[in-house]
Amino acid sequence: MERRVRTSLVSIGTDIFLTSLKGTLAFLSGSLAILADAYHSFSDLIVSCTVLTGILLRRQRERKAGEPSAGSHSSDTQTTPPSPTEGAVPGYWIESLVAFFVSLVILYTAYEVVSRVMVGPLAPIRNVWIAVVGITACIAIAYLISRFKIMVGRETDSPALVADGYHSRMDMFTSIAVVLSIMGQWIGIPLDRVVAVLIAVMIAITGVNLFISSFVGFFRKSHVDVRGAWQIVFSILDWAIGIVSEHLFRRRVSLPEIDFSRLHPRVWFSRRVAIGLAILLVIIYLRSGVTTVKPDETGVRFRFGAIVDKQLEPGLHLALPWPFEKIVKVNAKRVYRVEVGFRTDPALVLSDSLLIWETKHLVKGYTKMFDEAVAFLGDENLVDASMVVHYRPLDAVVHLFKVNQIHEVIRGLAESFMKEALASEGSRLLMTDDRAHVLTRMKEMLSTEVDRLGLGVEVVAVFCHDLHPPLDAVSAYRDVFSAREDHARYINEAESYRNQELPRARAESEKQRADAAAYEMEKKVKAEGDAQKFLVTADAYQEAPDVTGYRLFVETVEQSLAGKQKYIANPRANLGGYRLWLFTPGASAGGF
Amino acid sequence: MGRTVVIVGIVVVAVYVLITAFVAVDVTESVIITRFGRPVRVVTEPGLVVKWPDPVETVIRLDKRLRPLDSYIGEYLTQDKKNLVLSSFILWRMVDPMKFIQTVKDTDAAERRLSDLVSSELGVAIGVYPISSFLTTGEGGSGIPEISEKVTISSREHALKEFGIEVIDVRLRRLTFPEQNLRSVYARMRAERERMAKKYRAEGEEGAARIKAQTNKEIREILANAYREAQVTKGKGDAESIRIYAEAFEKDPKFYKLTRTLEAYRKFLDEKTTLILSADSPLFRYLECPPEER
Numbered sequence: 001m002e003r004r005v006r007t008s009l010v011s012i013g014t015d016i017f018l019t020s021l022k023g024t025l026a027f028l029s030g031s032l033a034i035l036a037d038a039y040h041s042f043s044d045l046i047v048s049c050t051v052l053t054g055i056l057l058r059r060q061r062e063r064k065a066g067e068p069s070a071g072s073h074s075s076d077t078q079t080t081p082p083s084p085t086e087g088a089v090p091g092y093w094i095e096s097l098v099a100f101f102v103s104l105v106i107l108y109t110a111y112e113v114v115s116r117v118m119v120g121p122l123a124p125i126r127n128v129w130i131a132v133v134g135i136t137a138c139i140a141i142a143y144l145i146s147r148f149k150i151m152v153g154r155e156t157d158s159p160a161l162v163a164d165g166y167h168s169r170m171d172m173f174t175s176i177a178v179v180l181s182i183m184g185q186w187i188g189i190p191l192d193r194v195v196a197v198l199i200a201v202m203i204a205i206t207g208v209n210l211f212i213s214s215f216v217g218f219f220r221k222s223h224v225d226v227r228g229a230w231q232i233v234f235s236i237l238d239w240a241i242g243i244v245s246e247h248l249f250r251r252r253v254s255l256p257e258i259d260f261s262r263l264h265p266r267v268w269f270s271r272r273v274a275i276g277l278a279i280l281l282v283i284i285y286l287r288s289g290v291t292t293v294k295p296d297e298t299g300v301r302f303r304f305g306a307i308v309d310k311q312l313e314p315g316l317h318l319a320l321p322w323p324f325e326k327i328v329k330v331n332a333k334r335v336y337r338v339e340v341g342f343r344t345d346p347a348l349v350l351s352d353s354l355l356i357w358e359t360k361h362l363v364k365g366y367t368k369m370f371d372e373a374v375a376f377l378g379d380e381n382l383v384d385a386s387m388v389v390h391y392r393p394l395d396a397v398v399h400l401f402k403v404n405q406i407h408e409v410i411r412g413l414a415e416s417f418m419k420e421a422l423a424s425e426g427s428r429l430l431m432t433d434d435r436a437h438v439l440t441r442m443k444e445m446l447s448t449e450v451d452r453l454g455l456g457v458e459v460v461a462v463f464c465h466d467l468h469p470p471l472d473a474v475s476a477y478r479d480v481f482s483a484r485e486d487h488a489r490y491i492n493e494a495e496s497y498r499n500q501e502l503p504r505a506r507a508e509s510e511k512q513r514a515d516a517a518a519y520e521m522e523k524k525v526k527a528e529g530d531a532q533k534f535l536v537t538a539d540a541y542q543e544a545p546d547v548t549g550y551r552l553f554v555e556t557v558e559q560s561l562a563g564k565q566k567y568i569a570n571p572r573a574n575l576g577g578y579r580l581w582l583f584t585p586g587a588s589a590g591g592f
Numbered sequence: 593m594g595r596t597v598v599i600v601g602i603v604v605v606a607v608y609v610l611i612t613a614f615v616a617v618d619v620t621e622s623v624i625i626t627r628f629g630r631p632v633r634v635v636t637e638p639g640l641v642v643k644w645p646d647p648v649e650t651v652i653r654l655d656k657r658l659r660p661l662d663s664y665i666g667e668y669l670t671q672d673k674k675n676l677v678l679s680s681f682i683l684w685r686m687v688d689p690m691k692f693i694q695t696v697k698d699t700d701a702a703e704r705r706l707s708d709l710v711s712s713e714l715g716v717a718i719g720v721y722p723i724s725s726f727l728t729t730g731e732g733g734s735g736i737p738e739i740s741e742k743v744t745i746s747s748r749e750h751a752l753k754e755f756g757i758e759v760i761d762v763r764l765r766r767l768t769f770p771e772q773n774l775r776s777v778y779a780r781m782r783a784e785r786e787r788m789a790k791k792y793r794a795e796g797e798e799g800a801a802r803i804k805a806q807t808n809k810e811i812r813e814i815l816a817n818a819y820r821e822a823q824v825t826k827g828k829g830d831a832e833s834i835r836i837y838a839e840a841f842e843k844d845p846k847f848y849k850l851t852r853t854l855e856a857y858r859k860f861l862d863e864k865t866t867l868i869l870s871a872d873s874p875l876f877r878y879l880e881c882p883p884e885e886r
Contacts, residue, residue: 184647194612194646305618306638323616374768378729381781382774401619404657412660412681416740416763423727423734423767427784453658453683453760472778476785483789487796494803505811509818516822520829527833531840537851538844549850556854557875560861570871 005059007152008052011164014145015045018138018171029131033181036113036196036203037135037174043106043203044171047210050102051164099214106207113200125185125192135179142172174199289321291329298332298396301325310397330396335460338411340418341373341386342366342465372415374470375422383430385422385467387439389414389446390460398456406457410450414462417445430477435464612645622689624652634689652693658685658760659699663707667770668718675773676718676726680743681765682710688756695755705755706747710762713747726767736764 022038025031125131149165177195184191292315293299299312303325312327319325344366368386375385391410393399399406421442422429429435443462450459469477541548617623619638624631627649635641636656643649665679684706686692696702717739725735744762751757769777841848861867869875 191647193650302619302638304614304616304638304640305621306640307619323614371766371768376727376767378727378734380723380727380777381784382768382777397619402657404620404655404659408660409658409683412662412683412765413763416681416765419764419767420734420736423736424729426729449761455658469781470778472775473781473785476782476789479789480785480792483792483796487792487799490793490796490800491803494800494807498803498807501807501811502814505814509814512815512818512822513825516825516829519826520832523826523829523833524836527836531836534840534848534851535843538847541847542844545847552850552854556857560857561867564861564863564865564867566867566869568869568871568876 003152003156005052005055007149008048008055011145011149011168012045012048012052014141015041015048018141019045021134021138025131025134028127029125029182031125031131031178031182031185032116032192033178033195033199034131034135035116036199037138037178039109039113040174040199040203041171043109043206044167046102046106047206048164050099050210053098096214096218099210100218103207103209103211103214106203106210110200110204110207113196113203116196125182128182131182132179135175135182139172139175139179142168142175146172170202174202286321289319289325291317291319291327293317293327293329296331296333297329300328300330300396300400302328307397307401310395328400330393330400332393332396335390335392336407338389338391338407338414339386339465340389340411340414341384342368373466375419377422377427377429378424379426381427382470383422383467384470385418386465387414387418387442388463388465390463391450391457392460393456394458395456398454403455406455409455410457410459413449414442414446417442417449421445430467430469435467439464609645613643615641615643615651617641618653620655620657621653622656622686624654624689624693625649626652631690631693636689654686654689654692655699656686656689658683661703661706662765663710663714665766666711666715668715670718670723670726671720672722672724674723675770676723677766677768677770678714678718678764679766680710680714680740681761681763682706682759683761684751684757684759686756687752687758691754691756696757702755702757706751706757706759709750710743710747710759713743714762717742717746736767740764 019038019041022034022041026035026038146165146168149168150162151165153162153165177198181191181195291299293312295314297314299309299317300307301309301312301317301319303320308325317327319327373384373386375383377383389410403409421438425438429438439462443459446462447459450457468474615623615625617635617638617640623635623641625633625635625641625643627644628647631652632649633643643651661682661684663680663682665677668676668678670676684702686702692702696705721735721739726739728734740761740763744759747762748759751759768774
């Protein structure tokens with residue numbers, strides 16, 4: 001029991017070591033075969049972990065059951081198929097489920113290896129010597145561990161461990177194959193890919209084995225046992241080695257006997273399950289020929305890579321399964337969008353992104369492509385320009401199968417035409433709304449070029465996303481706008497002054513004119529009055545001129561002399577040197 | 593047991609042979625079949641191809657679709673010795689698989705070679721043109737298409753002959769000045785804008801001043817005209833009154849003189865007047881001798 005766990009732990013340790021060693025070698029050498037082998041060891045590691053989990057679970061159960069020996073150390077629950085009367089192993093389904101997922105992981109690993117191997121060019125192998133030495137070490141380790149496992153398995157009479165030992169020996173053979181592939185590469189025969197595929201097949205067998213085991217464990221309500229399927233491989237190998245050795249050495253060399261009767265598939269693999277699985281596999285295989293083309297799509301049918309039918313209407317289509325035919329669906333009617341000068345992340349960009357010259361670049365999900373956006377104007381000024389091109393496939397086939405990366409082709413053409421169109425424009429473009437004709441020109445040029453190249457798409461529209469001076473010059477451009485406003489303001493102020501002052505002046509002139517007219521009228525009327533008065537009084541005077549004259553005279557004298565200081569001097573009294581002196585009124589009183 | 597193993601073995605070998613002996617050539621690719629590394633066949637038509645199984649004959653697949661490529665960004669001198677930073681956008685496709693595999697081997701290497709070629713051709717072409725042929729606001733538009741056309745033609749022949757690549761189109765994609773020059777361009781743009789701003793403001797002030805001056809002039813004119821009219825009107829009034837007075841007074845000058853003189857006495861002999869009267873004045877005739885004695 002303890003020994004079994006220990007051995008399992010040793011096995012896990014070895015697998016970890018082998019995986020990392022092979023991974024490093026693959027990285028150093030660039031060999032696909034070594035890489036595949038590393039994946040292989042990794043899948044072994046997973047399987048070993050699963051096995052250990054199984055053992056530990058079992059032990060726990062045995063302890064709980066309180067059985068002193070759990071039958072014997074050797075026989076696992078699975079090697080002697082449980083009779084129907086025996087109760088289901090508790091927690092069997094968890095174990096099966098884990099094994100099922102692990103098997104999927106391993107199958108995916110196999111797929112990963114194949115896809116890695118099938119695409120991409122064959123790189124020459126570097127550090128050949130390191131690779132060869134490293135892999136040889138791996139072979140030695142695999143050999144030793146396999147012997148160790150077989151030995152312990154025999155001693156403890158555990159077929160599981162013995163089988164695991166043969167599995168490790170299998171790993172040794174794959175490593176030998178890897179060495180051969182490196183040798184072949186050296187000679188110039190590209191075996192790398194073939195060997196890698198073979199290893200992928202090995203990994204797949206491990207996966208399938210675990211996959212089947214998980215189902216068997218589930219249906220039998222027992223523990224998962226990772227064996228069975230290996231027996232087939234072992235027997236093939238045994239047979240092959242036997243034939244070869246018989247012919248070469250005239251001696252039959254055989255793998256150590258394994259009790260196949262106890263491990264034979266039939267024991268754990270019921271006919272019903274087998275038929276069910278086979279049907280499932282066939283259905284999965286045939287499904288690859290059934291395709292639905294959605295309303296917005298067009299289907300293209302390929303037979304061995306050649307186009308057979310390129311206008312499949314929406315609906316259900318049947319084709320021959322995988323290696324023969326395939327149907328590729330193309331979104332032929334959709335309008336695609338190419339961004340030039342910026343990129344947006346549709347998930348992040350808000351619908352109302354700010355269209356302000358410098359703040360715009362701060363919007364989330366918006367990336368300005370400064371190199372792409374900077375363009376010359378005809379007067380050697382620079383602008384920040386970006387635009388969006390909408391295009392639509394004309395034909396489902398052409399743009400996909402004649403052009404690699406149509407999106408980038410359109411982007412590159414659009415960018416170059418944008419630069420070209422702007423290179424013959426003046427700076428006025430920035431200050432006016434004169435962009436429409438530039439966009440029209442860009443669209444025309446782009447459409448013509450796309451047609452000429454036969455890209456199989458149609459340019460639907462070209463939109464100016466953004467066109468403004470470079471950030472460094474934005475403030476100066478803004479100031480020009482302000483200056484224009486100032487210009488208008490000054491003129492307006494002057495106009496308002498004019499509008500205020502002119503009416504005032506006109507009012508003043510009207511007043512003067514009116515005053516003058518009034519004056520004229522007044523003068524005239526007054527004169528007339530005076531004249532009338534004079535004429536009337538003159539008439540009265542003429543009636544008695546002497547008396548009236550005298551009266552007027554005296555009245556006037558009376559009025560004018562009354563109350564005034566007067567000196568009346570008698571000329572006769574004024575004799576010789578006598579003079580009349582006049583003094584100031586105050587001094588005169590006492591003087592006389 | 594033995595029979596099962598044989599059958600399984602045969603199946604495995606058959607599957608292997610089937611998988612590696614039949615090659616589906618996709619519509620997007622050309623395929624070269626090599627026998628122990630020696631190219632023996634080129635297949636450009638899509639469909640099924642039969643070959644010896646791996647590792648006797650292997651397949652090299654080459655994409656024959658149109659591909660975009662950005663050449664290196666480089667700095668070039670124009671004819672008038674201005675530095676331009678340029679990169680071009682190249683559309684190319686592989687047309688001669690055999691030549692391609694021999695000279696450039698894979699797409700990455702092909703793109704590097706092509707980039708080298710186009711960059712150098714671009715440098716040659718740029719050196720012949722002054723910058724004004726790229727950037728112009730004049731008639732006939734920019735000379736960029738002409739230059740790209742030239743580069744396309746000159747690199748096309750070489751690429752086809754040497755690499756088995758068809759250069760479909762070469763266009764200028766990036767087009768700027770070096771970083772250092774850009775700063776001075778920005779400075780110039782700012783200066784230009786500042787000049788314009790100043791001009792606008794000054795023109796505004798000029799316009800405003802003109803309007804104000806014109807207004808002042810008009811105001812003075814209006815007022816002067818008004819004054820003139822007023823004076824004329826007033827003069828007319830004065831003249832009329834003079835005429836009326838004269839006409840009236842003419843009728844009795846003696847009386848006029850009398851009344852006017854008396855009125856004047858009344859006015860100018862005010863309170864401050866001190867009179868020294870002669871006793872001989874007719875006014876005092878009765879003061880010295882009563883009328884009876886006369």
